[in-house]
Amino acid sequence: MKTYTSPFDVAWRPTLALRHITAAFLLLAAFAGHATSQPHAKARKATHHKAAVRQAPTHGPAYGKTTAALALADELAQQHNLPKAWVREQISQAQYLKGVPKMVLPPTVPTAKNWRAYRERFIDSRRIDAGTQFWQTYQSDLARAEQTYGVPAEMIVGIIGVETFYGQNMGNYRVLDTLTTLTLNFPAAHPRAAERQAFFKSELGHFLAQAHQQGDAGATGSFAGAMGWPQFMPSSAAKFAVDFDGDGRIDLRNSPIDAIGSVANYFKAFGWQTGMPTHYPVSFDEARLDKPTLLAPDILPSFSVSNFTAKGAVLDESAQKHNGQLALVELFNGDEPPSYVAGTDNFYVVTRYNWSSYYALAVIELGQAVKAATSVNTQRKN
Numbered sequence: 001m002k003t004y005t006s007p008f009d010v011a012w013r014p015t016l017a018l019r020h021i022t023a024a025f026l027l028l029a030a031f032a033g034h035a036t037s038q039p040h041a042k043a044r045k046a047t048h049h050k051a052a053v054r055q056a057p058t059h060g061p062a063y064g065k066t067t068a069a070l071a072l073a074d075e076l077a078q079q080h081n082l083p084k085a086w087v088r089e090q091i092s093q094a095q096y097l098k099g100v101p102k103m104v105l106p107p108t109v110p111t112a113k114n115w116r117a118y119r120e121r122f123i124d125s126r127r128i129d130a131g132t133q134f135w136q137t138y139q140s141d142l143a144r145a146e147q148t149y150g151v152p153a154e155m156i157v158g159i160i161g162v163e164t165f166y167g168q169n170m171g172n173y174r175v176l177d178t179l180t181t182l183t184l185n186f187p188a189a190h191p192r193a194a195e196r197q198a199f200f201k202s203e204l205g206h207f208l209a210q211a212h213q214q215g216d217a218g219a220t221g222s223f224a225g226a227m228g229w230p231q232f233m234p235s236s237a238a239k240f241a242v243d244f245d246g247d248g249r250i251d252l253r254n255s256p257i258d259a260i261g262s263v264a265n266y267f268k269a270f271g272w273q274t275g276m277p278t279h280y281p282v283s284f285d286e287a288r289l290d291k292p293t294l295l296a297p298d299i300l301p302s303f304s305v306s307n308f309t310a311k312g313a314v315l316d317e318s319a320q321k322h323n324g325q326l327a328l329v330e331l332f333n334g335d336e337p338p339s340y341v342a343g344t345d346n347f348y349v350v351t352r353y354n355w356s357s358y359y360a361l362a363v364i365e366l367g368q369a370v371k372a373a374t375s376v377n378t379q380r381k382n
Contacts, residue, residue: 060096094180115331131370149264150274158367179204206234228252229259280319301325
């Protein structure tokens with residue numbers, strides 16, 4: 001594994017359950033320092049947040065009954081045991097989205113990685129205020145998720161805050177259109193085009209299976225097909241989404257409660273260990289430091305505490321008592337010196353949502369900031 005993996009590359013890895021491609025572009029925007037966000041408005045089960053202003057997708061013609069569209073429909077119908085006529089109808093009505101194929105290409109000009117800029121994008125007063133309101137609104141549901149799955153409320157709050165600004169930025173692309181476009185018109189210029197096209201075809205099949213079951217193929221999401229408050233791809237929704245509000249159906253777009261339970265279930269499925277910290281502060285003894293060896297496994301925890309410190313890492317007292325493996329996580333800060341943390345197995349679990357150490361630490365620190373602000377508000381009320 002490379003010491004650093006491009007967020008654009010990792011967002012496409014087929015081994016990831018979510019493949020949050022959208023988050024890779026948030027990473028680019030954050031590094032560039034020009035991303036914007038919208039204020040939060042409280043919502044309950046049947047009330048949508050207003051979506052943030054976005055440029056409307058540019059629609060081309062419907063795919064119709066072309067040979068390629070019908071062949072795709074028949075293949076997916078067979079794979080997912082769906083009525084052929086119904087699948088043909090959905091695919092024929094899907095519209096080509098002109099700008100989407102370009103959006104999935106890697107950037108032609110690399111952008112300098114900058115943790116401080118990335119952090120500022122996600123951990124600001126507006127997002128913390130929105131998270132505090134979200135926590136207060138769904139306090140009992142967050143507590144129930146923590147009790148059920150062993151995942152702290154602040155981790156769930158951090159994920160939903162980074163992913164969609166607590167429901168505001170869930171995407172306005174029709175998922176049927178985006179996934180059909182990325183299946184039938186994936187850009188050949190992509191260095192891993194065949195693999196990526198196959199991924200989107202698989203996601204389209206999962207989406208159609210869910211749409212047929214729910215009787216609704218009109219769901220909207222990101223330009224890559226991620227949906228709802230937690231931005232699950234269809235395959236992840238099939239594996240990890242839960243009916244946490246007990247109404248008999250899973251609805252990640254209209255039920256924040258289902259989203260809360262689903263995020264917690266996702267973390268548990270990927271091995272979250274209750275009570276284990278996500279990371280510890282780390283410094284270095286330059287005289288003994290073997291940084292290349294410490295960085296070689298990337299974010300995968302591979303060193304016992306004794307091996308970690310023997311290679312020049314300096315840990316505080318709590319970290320020295322850690323029962324498990326550690327990884328040296330490096331976060332670049334543009335022209336400034338990098339930041340480092342000692343990541344645990346739970347830090348690695350957070351990166352299974354999106355394989356980026358920048359993303360994981362932003363989720364963790366946003367959740368911590370919201371928890372602290374919520375505690376202050378509660379004390380003031382008392």
